[in-house]
Amino acid sequence: MKKPIISIKDLVAKYGDKTILENISVDIYPQEVTVILGSSGCGKTTLIKNILKLYQPFSGSVKIFDKEVTSMDEQEFDDILSKVGMLFQNGALLNSLSIFDNIAIPLEQHTKLSKSVIEKMIKVKLDLVNLGHAINMVPSELSGGMKKRAALARAIALDPDILFCDEPSAGLDPLTSASLDDLILKLKNLLNMTILIVTHELASIYRIADRIIFLDNGRLLFNGTLEEAKQTDIPEVKTFFEIGKF
Amino acid sequence: MEYREQTLFLDGELTKYTVPALNDEFLKYSGQIILTLDLQKVTKIDSAGIAFIDEMLTKLKLDPNNSLSMNEMVEIAYSTFTSAEIKPVKVENKLDFFTQIGSNSTKFLQSIKDGLFLIADIFYWSFVGIFNKKGQRKGSVIQQALFIGVDALGIIALLSMILGLILALQSAAQLRQFGANIFVADLMAVSMVTEMGPILTAIILAGRSGSSIASEIATMQVTEEIDALKMMAINPIRYVVVPKFHAITICIPLLVTASTLIGIFGGLIVAVTYLDLSATVFINRVFEILTLRDAIIGLGKSYFFAWVIVIIGSYYGFNVKGGAEGVGKVTTQAVVASIFWIIILDAINSLIFYFNV
Known part of the structure; x- marks a missing residue:
């Protein structure tokens, strides 16, 4: 069995006194697309932000590349972050x-690549998300979907080992959404990327998911492969796949 | 990296971590004739590696179609990440000098037109709003009056007191030399009532309330809250600006009066402690020298200052461009423009009422 690239044990997350995540224990395996599902407000984004220490976990353990990150100092964690991309x-x-310039930030900060190589990488990443024409625009000149694609180009700028995507398809037309899924699969296969996605789009889940994590009111309800998820008897998961969308 | 028979051989990893060193190594072969790049022994490659290959091809002026020898893995990565086939982005032509002047003039005229329409709208809806409260949130005027008036009273009082003390102290030093101590009362009364009280209050309000009005409206604009109000058939000027306009209109005379009285009180303290004047003499002199005209001019112009703060704050707020950065920018612009126009209005007021006196 493969060794997990991210390992979460008994993670508890709170906002003030309110508990958002209760004792979550789950492993994310390398070179897999793991989809986090659940109804709105169940703690999906909170889970991602706790893994990445954007929120400090209340208790529990989070290991990335086999290193405990909850107690890690900032400099050490920055090294981890340079191998991680996040699409907000x-x-x-x-x-x-x-x-x-947005896409240049991680490349200039975390590599010693020459200006011309960086420029080529930016052009390629923008071309991959069909946004080559917007290279000199500022975000306020872009539509919602374009902003999301530009943000994805920034997230994959460094060819990260792990890519986190928070609702990448939301607000996109089906064609763009499908091409985004193709890109995610291509990145996974080509760069051996591990991808963790929060999404509600059933079509997208069928296209890209290897593994499903299902959260309900901050608790882990299901953790398994896509095939297992389709056949499970857990009512909430079953309903999701039957109705298609929460 | 190895050079043999007009071919450059690359092996091992070609990633963002190895490319900087490989680039330095490549420069050593710049004098050699290189016709082929052999990538058969590359074991790992990422987009930085492909960008480096493209960079080498450009520098060597080679065609990627017949000068690359790749294994399957590199070939797949190359087809995905190469920048060779990306069409250059069209750069829009810059406007020539005269077109630029014309464009800026049109924009300037448009901004004046927009500003005048906004002023008309604000005055119209503020007047209508006195009689018809429809389209306004209940209690919003009181809420705004508390923020603009009550919350600002402390800082205005403190600064007026300090200003009063400074003015009296500095003038007292001169007046003492001529035995004209009593005239410090004249100076304090006239300067605080006609000038210092109104302008100090206005500048504090421009910094405090003007910035808040501009940033609140600008944030509402960029987060589409203004559009949401419009879609609910609610006039945003009536809903957002009018309560502030009413509140500042109510508060400004009270704040200016407080500022003036506290500033004169500061002068009184200096007069009693430093100039050996009695408080009764000082106060009698103040009432003797002040005229109703001075008080009306002082309070009257403060209304214009207050309205300028609301109008300019709203103008910049509604005309925000961009996101968070735009909000910051218009907030600064609103404060600077408010203070500028307050001083211009003050100068106009002085010319009208005191030029021939």
Whole structure:
């Protein structure tokens, strides 16, 4: 059996006194697309943000590349972050910078590559998300879907080992959404990327998911392969696959 | 990296970690004739590696179709990550000098037109809003009056007191030399009522409330809250701006009066402690020298200052461009423009009322 690339044990997350995640224990395996499912507000984004220490977990353990990150110092964690990409729900592009400069940030900060190589990499990443024409635009000139694609280009700028995507298909037309799925699969196969995705799009799940994690009210309800998820008797998971969307 | 028979052989990993060193190594072969890049022994490659290959091809002026020898893995990666086939982005032509002047003039005229329409809208809806509260949130005027008036009173009082003390102290030093101590009362009364009280209050309000109005409206604009109000058939000026306009109109005379009285009180303290004047003499002199005209001019112009703060804050707020950065930008612009126009209005006021006196 493969060794997990991310290992979460008894993770508890709280906002003030409110418990968002209760004793979550789950392993994410390398070179797999793991999809986190669950109804709105069940803690999917919180789980991702706790793994990445954007929120400090209340208790429990999170290991990335076999290293405990909850107690890790900032410098050590920065090394981990340089191997991780994150696509935020709303893109989170820096509005004061052009799309080119947004994507250049991780490349300039974390590599010693020459300017011309960086420029080529940015052009390629933008071309992969069909946004080559927007290279000199600023985020406020882009539509919601374009912003999301530009943010994906930034997330994959460094060819990260692990890519986190928070609702990548939301707000995109079916064709763009499908091409995004193709890109995710291509990245997974070509760069041996591990991908963790929060999505509600059933079509997208069928296309890309290897493994499903299902959360309900902060608890882990299901953890298994896509095939297992389709055949499970757990009512919430069954309903999801029957109705298609929460 | 190895060079043999006009071929450059690359092996091992070609990734973001190895490319910088390989690039330095490649420069050593810049004098050699290289016709082929052999990538058969490359074991790992990423997009940085492909960009490096493209970079080498460009520098060597080679055609990627017949100068690359790749294994299957590199071939797949190359077809995905090469920049060779990306069409260059069209760069829009820059406007020439005269077109630029024309474009800027049109924009300037448009901004004046927009500003005048906004002023008309604000005055119209503020007047209508006195009689018809429809389209306004209940209690919003009181809420705004508390923020603009009550919350600002402390800082205005403190600064007015300090200003009063400074003015009296500095003038007292001069007046003492001529035995004209009593005139410090004249100076304090006239300067605080006609100038310092209104302008100090206005500048504090421009910094405090002007910035808040601009940033609130700008944030509402970029987060589509203004559009949401429009879609609910609610006039955003009536809903957002009018309560602030009413609140500032109510608060400004009270704040200016407080500022003036506290500033004169600061002068009184200096007069009593430093100039050996009695409080009664000082106060009598203040009432003697002040005219109703001065008080009306002082309070009257403060209304214009207040309206300028709301109008400019709203104008910049509604005309925000971009996201978070735009909000910051218009907030700064609103404060600077408000203070500028307050001083211009003050100068106009002085010319009208004091030029021939």
